[in-house]
Amino acid sequence: MNIQIFGTKKCFDTKKAIRYFKERNIKAQFIDLKEKGLSKGEYTKVKQAVGGLNAMLNPKCKDQDTLARIQYAVDDERDANVLANQQVLKTPIVRNGAKATVGYVPEVWKTWE
Numbered sequence: 001m002n003i004q005i006f007g008t009k010k011c012f013d014t015k016k017a018i019r020y021f022k023e024r025n026i027k028a029q030f031i032d033l034k035e036k037g038l039s040k041g042e043y044t045k046v047k048q049a050v051g052g053l054n055a056m057l058n059p060k061c062k063d064q065d066t067l068a069r070i071q072y073a074v075d076d077e078r079d080a081n082v083l084a085n086q087q088v089l090k091t092p093i094v095r096n097g098a099k100a101t102v103g104y105v106p107e108v109w110k111t112w113e
Contacts, residue, residue, distance in 0.1 A: 001112060003028035006038060007091035013104040014092040020106055024113070037086045038093070043079070046093055049100035053078060056102050058090040 003021055005028050007014025014030075021028040031037075038046065047053055061067055066085045070078055082088065090102045096112050 001026060001096055004031060004042075004095040005029070006031045006033055006042075006089075006093040006095070008032060008034055011091045016104050017092040017094055020104075020109065026113070033086050033089065033091065038083070038089075040079075040083060042095070043083060045098065046095060046100040046102075047079075049095075049098060050102050053082065056082075056089050056093070058088060061088045063087050 003026060005014065005017050005021070007017070007030070009032060018028065018030055047056060050056060057067065057070070059067070063085065066081070067088045070081045070085070070088060073081055092102075092104065094101045094105075094109065099112065101108050
């Protein structure tokens with residue numbers, strides 16, 4: 001398993017996800033979205049795995065103006081806007097190869113073991 005956890009250091013669910021894999025002795029790589037963020041390829045694979053962009057957006061994010069701009073943008077512009085403003089994404093984003101989840105979902109991660 002090659003687990004990647006995308007999130008922020010202050011996010012409670014991200015901390016729980018990191019702890020979940022650590023407790024099971026599963027090596028996981030943490031990527032801070034504030035420092036690095038998702039690449040275009042990673043973003044595309046996660047979007048396909050979770051069923052589209054709407055599943056990835058956080059309706060409770062602090063930057064509501066950017067979120068609204070993304071939700072009402074033309075499809076071509078949406079992905080570019082999300083990549084430029086990753087603070088609107090729900091965290092943690094956990095990747096295992098082609099599989100991915102958004103949020104804290106240990107019941108799905110159990111099936112990966």
